[in-house]
Amino acid sequence: MTTKTAELSMAIFLLLASIALMFKSAELNIGWIPGRGPGAGMWPFYLSLGMALSCLAIMYRWYKRVTPESRNEDPFLSPETFPIVAITTGALIGLLVGIHIIGIYFSLALFIIFYVGYVGRHSWPLTLALAIGTPVFIFCLFEWALTTTLPKGLEMFEPIYYPIYNLIY
């Protein structure tokens, strides 16, 4: 996809989203309620209307070739850029899915092994030091110092932490 096409596609997508938001806001009262003041939907309704209008302006400027993006024929994501951005985004999605299943600490360790060891091709000692050190640091900071529990994944993984809880609480 060229930058030019991306510019138009994004504007169309944002326009559709703005219109959808207008309808969503209109589920509430968007007018004046006598004796009470503006309805709850009024402010978001006019904001999304403004968003839709600015999208139309962006599309008009695209049509007139005013913005540099609307004249740019280069690929939107270059062949050098795409792999690194896609791998990173994919790894982050994997990290978040992992948090739901095996909990944040084990998911983080796997994420770091993948990113430092596989993507970065760093040595095993460094990879393992980071993969173990980072979750341990985060655990100490949040569960211990801030007493904020972070997600532990499915219930069956919870007992792993019992001995540590006994130690710190």
Add this chain to the structure above:
Amino acid sequence: MFTEIFVHLGEGLLEAFQPLNMMMIFFGCLAGLFVGALPGLGSVNGVAILLPITFLVPPTSAIIFLAALYYGAMYGGAISSITLGIPGASTAVATVFDGRPMAQKGLADQALMAAAIASFLGGTVSIVLFTLFAPPLAKFALAFGPPEEFSLMILAFATFVGLGGDDIPKTIFSILIGLLLATIGLDIISGRPRLIFFDIPGFLHGINFLVLAIGIYGIGEMLWTLETTQGRVQIENVKITWKRFVTNLGQIKEYIGGATLGSFLGFFVGTLPAAGATPASLMSYGLTKTFSKDPESFGKGKPAGVAAPEAANNSASTGSMLPMITLGIPGSPTTAVLLGGMIIWGLRPGPLLFAEHPDFVWGLVGSMYIANFVTVVLNLALIPVFVKVLATPFTVLAPIIFTLCVVGGFAPTQDMHDVWLMLIFGVFGYLLRKLDYPVAPAVLAIVLGPLAESSLRQTLIAGQGSPAVFLERPIALTCFFFALLLVLYPVYQAFTRKSKKAEAAGA
């Protein structure tokens, strides 16, 4: 008036000298120097990512830590501009112009020192200006009601349209979507659920501004940096000896003039929401070059070319705190995040802050004086360490930053829904940024959104639905007038450009 300020300042300094707060200053400056030095990460990224961790300490210590970080990042930005030739943050772009050529000539130590000393000067000038301007401005703002608050916010947003320099429809879109994201959740007045997409319960508690800020400035920024650097960096050697240090000190007189000018300029440019440190440093560089005896030597490695932008960006960072503390309107994306943090800590930013929480405000002011000293010493002492750290490959740094983003996104609401949203905002923000949509207005807008809506609705209720109330209030009217001027300014600019073109074509 002055004695009152001095008494408060003394109390603030005492507060800042508390052991915990001194520790916060030290670690904040250190963290700021690192964050600023790392390419792609600036003060706003550091403040957004580390804000959730500051819930560990009381609010005064937390803001001291974050302000010190803000401050340190301004110093740190110069380090990578000089040694890598990549600005450590957008605020240090102008530092590359002369800093990089100096490093290539083997004068990296001289450039780093000019940057540190100019930053110190900028910091000192701006904090003195802040101390003098803040109390009267806060007193003046005490008379503000909802109409004034709303018009002031319109004025802040208008600065993005008029001075931001970005595509105008895209800027407006960015402001509006930020305001709209702030409306999700329970309606503040009627209490009814609003914009709960697909009935997902996670939307009921609204979208915390940190989710957007960390998404854009953490995840989006890392994607952006991965793309621009592709992990390749070239570090210049830095030679440091005691003898060179002393000779470098002797050069101060060469750049002190430009740096002083930059300090004053930076402070006032910094107070404008759309402007801030980056344009301030560019303007300061331009002005110093214009007034210099040999403007041609700029860009080839002149210490004055490093000192001028560095003085301005430090000064601007303090300048942007002025409207945040006194009016509740942030002067930069970083202060927008700080403002959001203050709301989480249960403080209401704005003029009443001075009256209700003097220990908080003056503790912050006092800490800024100390942070300035701490940072300049740390900076000069740790230059060799920073140069080593900058050699850290991105594939090691990125996962650590992502880890901080994920836990930072989870901590405020303890809801995985927010972490997913943060990832979506990050990727989407990155794509929008590639298409030249400015993202800073959206972050400012999501922080100011709830206040903007409530002040507008209160005004409309008081006026029985008629917006004429705004016209009856002189301050509100003035704000609207200036906002209108700002919005019309680019239109006027485009018009004159067109007529000039036509003239040139005719001749």
